[in-house]
Amino acid sequence: MRIQKVLKQEYRQFGVKILPDNRINFNLWAPDEQEVRLCLKQQDNSFLELPMERDKEGWFSICTELAQVGSEYMFKLANGLMVPDPVSYLQAGDVHGTSVVFDHSTYDWGNDVNWKGRPWEETVLYEIHTGTFAPEGTFGGIKNRLDYLASIGVTAIELMPVADIPGKWNWGYDGVLLFAPDTAYGSPDELKDLIKAAHEKGLMVFLDVVYNHFGPDGNYLYCYAKSNFFECKHSTPWGCAINFENKTVREFYIQNALFWLETYHFDGLRFDAVHEIKDDSPVNILEELAQRVREAIPDRHTHLVLENDDNVPKFLERKADNSAYYDAQWNDDFHHCIHILLTGEKGGYYRDYTPEYSENNPTWFLARALAEGYAYQGELSSYRN
Known part of the structure; x- marks a missing residue:
């Protein structure tokens, strides 16, 4: 995987690593813990416990020949709590x-290694919830309908978040294991099958990722990395913010992308x-992440798209060579105006586009969004201020 080539030397790779001699290297960043054990599930459903070594930065690691591909494992904290790998590539069951x-x-991957993607200007995007798009509710169900999508002029599909969530039914925005596709949708290889098949038909595949919070059920990072992974000087709708001023936390998300x-x-x-x-670092995490992606994948079209309700333009600004950190941004202003005109709803952030709370009506804001991109361009928002 090219990811191993672009990692900065001062950072270590998250997740299980299979060594050339077939030993397995396990690691866990648990800075709040002083003792962690690797628990390998045995055939009788018991667990073999192996002590892990801690370094000064809170990384626990162990390299063992007692595990192999397909082995099930967990990590045991000093208080006896057993937790899944936060960088699990696959769960045996739920989170x-x-x-x-x-x-x-x-x-x-076959010939897919030669796929170069398509330029942004050719993008006609179709957003898909894997669990509802087809009766099967799986990656395979989408794969079986790629011809239909291509026939209606779609050039790219965007999967709503597939990171593992608790239970079976979810929009996807409560993910807790960000490296593991939810098994309700299919296996990792079945997701790869979908992407390879889409490319064979000339379709790009995008993924919706959630880096602003974890879901409330199954987020065990609070149990062993709370003091470093989260910070409460900033608040979000979900509680304390992700601590993007911590270099290891930043690397976790960059490696995930x-x-x-x-x-x-x-x-x-x-x-x-x-x-x-929320990030008060000299270099915003979104800038660093985009730069690392651009450096890592210079030889094919790779598109980065934001949802940014603050209408901050700096991430979209073109550099001297006409490149940009991000290719595009969802136009929430457009959505909000259309929603008001179709439903009449005026509560919450929708009120910003109504004459009761602004100097203009939703039709005026819609026209401005269509003509200029942003409807709000520095004006005071009654909802947000």
Whole structure:
């Protein structure tokens, strides 16, 4: 995987690593813990516990020949709580259970290694919820309907978040294991099958990722990394913010973005509600992430798209060479105006587009959004201020 080539030397790779001699290297960043054990599930459903070594930065690691591809495992904290791998590539069941050692290198991509993608100006995007798009509710169900999507002029599909969530039914925005496709939709290889088949038909595949919070059920990072992974000087609709001023936390998300783009051959990422990503660092995490992606994947079209309700233009600004960190942004202003005109709803943030709370009506705001991109261009928002 190219991800291993672009990582800065001062950072270590998250997740299980299969070594050339077939030993398995496990690691867990648990800075709030002093003792962690690797628990390998045995055939009788008991667990073999192996002590892990801690370094000064809170990384626990162990390299063992007692595990292999397909082995199920968990990590045991000092208080006895057993937790899944936060960088699990596959869960045996739901998010509270065992993680599975999975080898991504064995998948046969065939001619897809030569896929170069398509330029942004050719993008006709169709957003898909994997669980509802087809009766099967799976990656395979989408794969079986790619011809239909191509026939109506679609050139790219965007999967709503597929990161593992508790239970079976969810929009996807409560993900807690960000490297593991939810098993309700299919296996990692079945997701790769979908992407490879889409590329064969000339279709790009985007993934919606959520980097502004974790879901409330199954987020075990609070149990062993709370003091470093989260910070409460900023608040979000979900509570304390992700601590993007911590270099290890930043690397976790950068590696996640590279993982989906490189390991799964996704053509682009859509970043959910980045206005709720709080970062006071000299270089914003969104800038660093985009730069790392551009450096890592210079040889094919890779598209990065924002949802940014704050209408901040800097991430879209073109550089001297006409490149930009991000290709596009969802136009929430357009959506809000259309919603008001179709439904009459005026509560919450919709009120900003009504004459009762602004100097103009939703039709005026809609025309401005269509003509200029942003409807709000520095004007005071009654809802947000």
